Amino acid sequence: MKQKQLVYIYLLFMAFALPSTAQAMHISEGVLPPQWAALWFIVAFPFVAWGLRDLRIKSQRDPAFKLMVGLVGSAVFVISCMPIPVPTAGTCSHPCGTGMAAILIGPTLTVVVSSIALLLQALFLSHGGLTTLGGNILSMGIVGAFTGWAVFRITRKLGLPVWSAAFLCGVVSDWATYATTSFELASALHGTSSFLKMFAAIGASFMPTQIPLGIFEGVITAGIYQFIMPRRPEVVECLGVEKPQPVIESNKAEAVV
Amino acid sequence: MKKVFIGFLVLAVAVGLTFLVVRVTPKWEGVDDTVVGKYAEEAGRPARRAYIDTDRGDLLLFFFLIAGVAGGFVGGYCFRELFPPQKKDQA
Known part of the structure; x- marks a missing residue:
């Protein structure tokens, strides 16, 4: 119990432990008109409720799981605030960390x-905004997470090595997040002009920064996965993505003796 | 030898990247200004200031210091539970 409380405190304090107010994919306060802001809240709500239900079920099964969730939450917070200069574009942006999570x-x-x-x-x-929270949850939390997860699962089933599956997961989840942000902005702000034209223009404006940054996020995802997997294999096994290590026969025999 | 080579490579990449970032002259604005802000202003909906604006003087730095110390302590305290040592006999 004490350990759990410490992790929650850790997560809360890590929220402040960043050197600047970097902004990138987050849609700022006041940018979305009220009806669009409300729509994205309505879309995001069932996913948040589904996640909270899963958290309760998995924590009942394994109380230590909350520790990992707290740690991953801290990592997502830090990664999604980390401004990275992209020399090819002359701008700064941040990875999302949701593919890794x-x-x-x-x-x-x-x-x-x-x-x-x-x-x-x-x-x-x-960073971001309270009124635009629904839109930001949809782009980063929902689309980024589900896209990355799907890419990881599919590529593993196709037989790709773990590191390359994790790399592709990071890349695609990052690009999908920014594509969704472009969609949200274009749908809310296109006015009388063409939605598709504005969507393409915003997407194209993100590209010089996000193409290299997405690749960087892929490298981060693969690196973190390679670090964690040998130490906490049960975390990934419980998702059914990786099969448990088979018990070696000689070890079995030793156990019997 | 391999470790020395990797260390040298990492150092060279870090120096190269730092050189690029310092020498190239853009303002290094976030893409929210260069992309989101640009299209929002064009549509007549510029971003407004945050409802809780903590970006005042060195106040944020103070919070970062306190939170970094507290978060680092708790993270270190729980580290062994979060990342148990790798079991070498499983290999």
Whole structure:
């Protein structure tokens, strides 16, 4: 119990432990008209509720699971605030960390930790906004997590090595997040002009920064996965993505003796 | 020898990237300004200031310091539980 409380405190304090108010994919306060802001809240709500239900069920099964969820939540918070200069574009942007989180704790729980991270960023770091929280949860938490998770599962089933599956998961989840942000902005702001034209224009504006940054996120995802997998294999096994290590026959015999 | 080579490579990449970032002259604005902000302003919906604006002087730095110390302590305290040592006999 004490350990759990410590992790929650850790998650809360890590919310402040960042050097600047970097902003990138987050849609800022006041940008979305009220009806669009409300729509994205309505779309995001069932996913958050689904994630909270999953968290309760999995925590009842294995209380230590909450520790990993807390740690991954901290990582998502830090990664999604980390400004990285992209020399090819002359701008700064940030990775999202939701692809990595989706591999480790599953997409539904990633929605929960992303929502908490985005809420704390909006409240304390002027990063994103309270009125645009639904839209930001949809792009980063829901689309980023589910896309990354799907890519990881499919590529593993196709027989790709773990590191390359994790790399592709990071890349695609990052690009999908920014594509969704473009969609949200275009649908809310296109006015009388063409939606498709504005969507393409916003997407194209993101590309010089996000193409290299997505590749960077893929490298981060593969690296973190390679670090965690040998130490906490049960975390990924419980998602059914990786099969448990078979017990070696000689070990079995030793156990019997 | 391999470790020295990797260390040298990492150092070279870090120096190269730092050189690029410092020498190239853009403002390094976030894409929210260059992309989101641009299209939002064109549509007549510029971003407004945050409802809780903590970006005042060195106040944020103070919070970062306190939170970094507390978070680092708790993270270190739980580290062994979160990342148990790798079992070498499983290989």
